[in-house]
Amino acid sequence: MSERTLVLLKPDAVRRGLIGEVVGRIENKADWAVTALELRTLERSALEQHYAEHVGKPFYEPLVEFMASGPSVVMVVEGERVIEGVRALAGPTDPIAAPPGSIRGDFGTIVRENLIHASDSAESAERELKIFFPDFI
Ligand SMILES: Nc1ncnc2c1ncn2[C@@H]1O[C@H](COP(=O)(O)OP(=O)(O)OP(=O)(O)O)[C@@H](O)[C@H]1O
Numbered sequence: 001m002s003e004r005t006l007v008l009l010k011p012d013a014v015r016r017g018l019i020g021e022v023v024g025r026i027e028n029k030a031d032w033a034v035t036a037l038e039l040r041t042l043e044r045s046a047l048e049q050h051y052a053e054h055v056g057k058p059f060y061e062p063l064v065e066f067m068a069s070g071p072s073v074v075m076v077v078e079g080e081r082v083i084e085g086v087r088a089l090a091g092p093t094d095p096i097a098a099p100p101g102s103i104r105g106d107f108g109t110i111v112r113e114n115l116i117h118a119s120d121s122a123e124s125a126e127r128e129l130k131i132f133f134p135d136f137i
């Protein structure tokens, strides 16, 4: 079933010049399409909504600081099973545990700076798309 998902290339990915590499992996998947894309330094208020489920955890505040520390690439990706699919391309949260071949496994080392966010369910995707692309139909 065709779906849409919110993908963020986090500030570490942008600083390290990995936009092309990561967007390329997404574009290479058959029948997926990037339907919106912008380089943008994320507002704290948007990040607080985005990461509301993590409020109170020890990593929350440094995570928000990191995510606001420089530009991210904010994008909408649409296609067949794209929600599950981009999560699979990204790999598990901890880049050391993430398998080689995944984005986090190939490029990451520390948990906070794990390069990419992708919505984890259809409900999360709709919620997150509204935060970052309020005018997107
Ligand atoms: N123990 C931790 N220490 C430091 N940072 C963490 C830790 N756990 C999670 N994070 C950071 O918070 C983000 C959100 O955590 P979550 O558990 O939702 O992981 P995720 O769903 O794999 O990642 P994301 O929501 O960014 O796609 C992680 O991607 C990572 O950047």
Ligand SMILES: [Mg+2]
Residues within 6 Å of the ligand: 120
């Ligand atoms: Mg998450």
